[in-house]
Amino acid sequence: DAKTTQPTSMDCAEGRAANLPCNHSTISGNEYVYWYRQIHSQGPQYIIHGLKNNETNEMASLIITEDRKSSTLILPHATLRDTAVYYCIVRPLSGSARQLTFGSGTQLTVLP
Amino acid sequence: ETGVTQTPRHLVMGMTNKKSLKCEQHLGHNAMYWYKQSAKKPLELMFVYSLEERVENNSVPSRFSPECPNSSHLFLHLHTLQPEDSALYLCASSQYSGRGGEQYFGPGTRLTVT
Numbered sequence: 001d002a003k004t005t006q007p008t009s010m011d012c013a014e015g016r017a018a019n020l021p022c023n024h025s026t027i028s029g030n031e032y033v034y035w036y037r038q039i040h041s042q043g044p045q046y047i048i049h050g051l052k053n054n055e056t057n058e059m060a061s062l063i064i065t066e067d068r069k070s071s072t073l074i075l076p077h078a079t080l081r082d083t084a085v086y087y088c089i090v091r092p093l094s095g096s097a098r099q100l101t102f103g104s105g106t107q108l109t110v111l112p
Numbered sequence: 113e114t115g116v117t118q119t120p121r122h123l124v125m126g127m128t129n130k131k132s133l134k135c136e137q138h139l140g141h142n143a144m145y146w147y148k149q150s151a152k153k154p155l156e157l158m159f160v161y162s163l164e165e166r167v168e169n170n171s172v173p174s175r176f177s178p179e180c181p182n183s184s185h186l187f188l189h190l191h192t193l194q195p196e197d198s199a200l201y202l203c204a205s206s207q208y209s210g211r212g213g214e215q216y217f218g219p220g221t222r223l224t225v226t
Contacts, residue, residue, distance in 0.1 A: 034214065043116075043202050043217030044155070100215060102155040 022088030135203030
């Protein structure tokens, strides 16, 4: 799996957009970018994933650079309930089901 | 019940006890997973059951024994655990099609070994 690099922590004001960066400079052509989050003491929650086009769903937007070496998860209007650890994961299209490797993630704190 | 459920939510056990964690998924998925999350550490994949096959992390001690009787149920049998096994144990499921698939997690079982 490609290694990802994320900032350890970030703060965001409530109501503002939260932009969480992720570097995956060694990503290969057959790997998707996935984002999950984990609210304290709960199970991780799937947010979004993409290959090379920008993606949007009801939770967030995912912007992937043209060279695919980095991406940004955008929470358009952060709320206090978005405080969580956010994980960026790259994963191949095919292969063993085990290949979903969580790193240390980014602790996002939404401030009132 | 919807999604992925886990029981019990909290468990305290002695090192000589035998207990089991249960996971049930109501999503029609065909792959289930056990993860371990120790304090201030990333999630660690322990076991995968996919298309009725078992895949495991070779670093998991034999005192953890998984069982998957069908595609909706997954158990983790525990015996003679150590205090360092205290952690949050998370179950997940996905629709494994060989092209990945997002995983849906349960709330976890908080295990304390005394």
